[in-house]
Amino acid sequence: MLIALVEQKLVDAKDAARCDDYCCPACQQTVILHHGTRVQPYFAHKSLGDCAVATEGETQQHVVGKRQLAKFFRGWGPVTLEKILPEIQQRADCWVARAHPVAVEFQCSPINAEQVAQRTAGYRQLGVYPCWLLGERFGRQKIGWSLIDRFASPLRGWGLCLLFWDVGRQQIRLVHHLYQDATGTYGFWQSWVSSLAELEAGNQRRLWVPPINVRQFRRDLDQKLLRATPALRPLQETLYLHGHHLAGFPAAFVTQHVTLPLFGQGLLVWRAIVGAWIFSLRGEVLTPATLGRLAEEGFALIGGHLQAGRFSGTAELARAQRDFMADLTVAGAVIKVKDGWQINAEPQWATDYTTWLKNDEKKLG
Numbered sequence: 043m044l045i046a047l048v049e050q051k052l053v054d055a056k057d058a059a060r061c062d063d064y065c066c067p068a069c070q071q072t073v074i075l076h077h078g079t080r081v082q083p084y085f086a087h088k089s090l091g092d093c094a095v096a097t098e099g100e101t102q103q104h105v106v107g108k109r110q111l112a113k114f115f116r117g118w119g120p121v122t123l124e125k126i127l128p129e130i131q132q133r134a135d136c137w138v139a140r141a142h143p144v145a146v147e148f149q150c151s152p153i154n155a156e157q158v159a160q161r162t163a164g165y166r167q168l169g170v171y172p173c174w175l176l177g178e179r180f181g182r183q184k185i186g187w188s189l190i191d192r193f194a195s196p197l198r199g200w201g202l203c204l205l206f207w208d209v210g211r212q213q214i215r216l217v218h219h220l221y222q223d224a225t226g227t228y229g230f231w232q233s234w235v236s237s238l239a240e241l242e243a244g245n246q247r248r249l250w251v252p253p254i255n256v257r258q259f260r261r262d263l264d265q266k267l268l269r270a271t272p273a274l275r276p277l278q279e280t281l282y283l284h285g286h287h288l289a290g291f292p293a294a295f296v297t298q299h300v301t302l303p304l305f306g307q308g309l310l311v312w313r314a315i316v317g318a319w320i321f322s323l324r325g326e327v328l329t330p331a332t333l334g335r336l337a338e339e340g341f342a343l344i345g346g347h348l349q350a351g352r353f354s355g356t357a358e359l360a361r362a363q364r365d366f367m368a369d370l371t372v373a374g375a376v377i378k379v380k381d382g383w384q385i386n387a388e389p390q391w392a393t394d395y396t397t398w399l400k401n402d403e404k405k406l407g
């Protein structure tokens with residue numbers, strides 16, 4: 043920690059002289075000033091009691107980064123280091139006082155989704171916007187659901203983002219416009235942001251999403267099924283009941299759309315499952331209510347999440363339904379009727395990947 047209490051006054055470690063009576067502003071226990079020629083000065087609790095806000099084993103990265111961030115954010119308003127919020131028993135690494143205050147959290151140590159949610163909820167309760175900047179430890183992790191669920195949040199002009207603070211460069215490494223392509227692969231862009239002006243300006247680059255390779259995706263599914271990949275088993279079992287093979291989904295289901303990154307195994311697999319269910323309703327009218335139910339069940343089956351820490355998937359799933367029905371209508375597979383959709387002609391499934399490949403090659407000539 044950088045701020046301690048001495049004689050009822052807050053003192054910054056960089057201005058503190060060695061003396062024995064510093065204490066923690068939160069728990070009032072004794073803290074010791076540490077400084078040397080190579081480390082930036084900081085305070086640490088003498089003994090690890092039950093301090094609600096202490097982050098012991100604080101790294102130099104955290105100590106140095108907090109000061110850098112206080113400087114970075116001062117254009118938004120007066121910044122307080124390590125502001126203690128007794129109402130919610132939390133301490134913000136940096137606090138930016140403005141009409142809508144910002145709590146900057148420089149996260150360098152491990153933290154689970156529950157803890158993040160709890161801290162975020164605390165700040166929300168106070169009407170504060172929490173801004174998580176992630177340290178090295180997180181920068182080494184693969185961008186996937188675990189990071190996205192805990193830390194991704196929408197930022198104006200940048201889509202859905204993860205923010206990493208690079209202490210060496212003193213810049214934000216902004217991972218932005220996070221998405222999943224139809225095969226479920228995570229995608230994003232990365233920009234270095236060195237000022238608040240750049241952050242506020244939003245993305246200035248042209249973003250291009252590479253198209254998915256459907257043939258490759260079918261082959262990957264096929265091989266994963268041969269290896270009995272556990273995540274695919276419930277999907278294939280569901281399709282077997284309808285006489286289908288996951289890798290043999292109809293061409294009419296293929297889409298180049300991207301989704302928010304909470305779509306589990308991806309839009310295409312979701313379409314395969316929901317599509318198989320829809321076309322088993324031959325002779326009935328598919329009502330919006332039934333479609334909604336199938337869409338949600340399929341979403342759960344593919345490991346989709348309706349809610350992430352700081353964004354929701356409800357609108358995304360509704361959009362996926364609309365787009366799927368629009369594509370099936372264009373393909374002539376369904377016909378829009380008064381109360382929903384009537385099945386017209388089930389798109390052709392291949393019995394398996396090998397058959398699909400043969401048919402495809404024949405078609406290609």
Ligand SMILES: [Zn+2]
Nearest residue numbers: 066068069093
């Ligand atoms: Zn304490």
